[in-house]
Amino acid sequence: MPILDTIGAGGLPCLDLSNTFGTARIYLHGAHVTSWSPIGQRDVLWMSAYSHFAAGKPIRGGIPLCFPWFGGHPTDASKPAHGFARSMAWTVHSRSETTEHTTVVLALSDSAATKTAWPHAFRAELTLTLGRNLQVALTITNTDNAPFSFTEALHTYFGVGDITQTTVDGLKGAAYDDRAGGGSVARTDQETAVTFAAETDRAYVGINGPHIISDRATGRCIRVEKSGAKTTVVWNPWIAKSAAMPDFGNHEWPHMVCVEAANAFADSVTLQPKASHCCATTLTLV
Ligand code: BG6
Numbered sequence: 001m002p003i004l005d006t007i008g009a010g011g012l013p014c015l016d017l018s019n020t021f022g023t024a025r026i027y028l029h030g031a032h033v034t035s036w037s038p039i040g041q042r043d044v045l046w047m048s049a050y051s052h053f054a055a056g057k058p059i060r061g062g063i064p065l066c067f068p069w070f071g072g073h074p075t076d077a078s079k080p081a082h083g084f085a086r087s088m089a090w091t092v093h094s095r096s097e098t099t100e101h102t103t104v105v106l107a108l109s110d111s112a113a114t115k116t117a118w119p120h121a122f123r124a125e126l127t128l129t130l131g132r133n134l135q136v137a138l139t140i141t142n143t144d145n146a147p148f149s150f151t152e153a154l155h156t157y158f159g160v161g162d163i164t165q166t167t168v169d170g171l172k173g174a175a176y177d178d179r180a181g182g183g184s185v186a187r188t189d190q191e192t193a194v195t196f197a198a199e200t201d202r203a204y205v206g207i208n209g210p211h212i213i214s215d216r217a218t219g220r221c222i223r224v225e226k227s228g229a230k231t232t233v234v235w236n237p238w239i240a241k242s243a244a245m246p247d248f249g250n251h252e253w254p255h256m257v258c259v260e261a262a263n264a265f266a267d268s269v270t271l272q273p274k275a276s277h278c279c280a281t282t283l284t285l286v
Pocket of ligand 1: 058071081082155179201202233235258260
């Protein structure tokens with residue numbers, strides 16, 4: 001079966017995709033991709049062994065969807081970080097396959113629950129395409145009768161052998177908001193590639209990519225391409241921040257890095273009624 005309905009961790013429903021190119025798993029909870037293994041390879045995505053798998057709670061690892069805001073809510077700290085889309089049950093809209101691709105589309109629309117957090121009518125579709133690479137596309141449509149603005153991210157966690165031997169390129173000369181330690185400092189990247197020696201939390205604005213994650217410990221390189229995503233977020237929580245997160249093991253931080261296709265902060269998106277916007281990323285094991 002190329003697309004199999006199954007029950008995942010915590011009893012949550014998910015779809016398992018498989019074809020000649022590899023396998024992938026997506027939970028309906030959050031339209032959350034938790035696994036992608038090209039054929040004969042170990043998983044490209046990182047998952048915490050301590051992740052929650054429960055209604056109303058985000059999954060730690062894989063590809064969380066941040067929508068309709070990235071990070072903390074801009075004016076109301078009581079609202080969930082990174083928005084509500086990653087903690088809600090999505091529905092399966094369609095599934096299809098060709099000799100080249102296996103594709104599923106999951107959907108989420110406004111409801112009484114979403115309107116208490118964000119008072120707009122919308123439709124969100126997450127298209128997951130498993131082929132020679134993995135494509136993830138989040139399309140937002142304004143179904144309201146007035147414009148709205150939002151921020152978003154495909155908050156992808158990649159597995160690495162050793163973060164201290166990992167680099168991320170394609171960011172030299174770019175302006176970024178340095179958010180490590182909870183602050184916000186404007187900087188410009190002068191390095192050929194990002195290296196990691198402390199908590200790293202950077203939102204690069206107005207940057208197209210692509211980025212290459214080079215993991216010297218395993219010899220693995222992953223190409224991260226983006227479209228409709230003006231921001232790239234690079235994140236590793238390091239020791240203290242990961243220790244403060246109950247769903248993140250104390251010894252897991254050396255083995256992950258987030259490189260996120262986003263529209264965040266100054267790169268917010270405004271949609272007129274009936275208009276759509278697509279933020280997408282394509283991941284390739286090089
Ligand atoms: C990153 C942010 O994208 O997500 C970080 O830049 C944040 O600031 C991280 O800590 C994880 O967020 P959360 O809500 O999943 O713990």
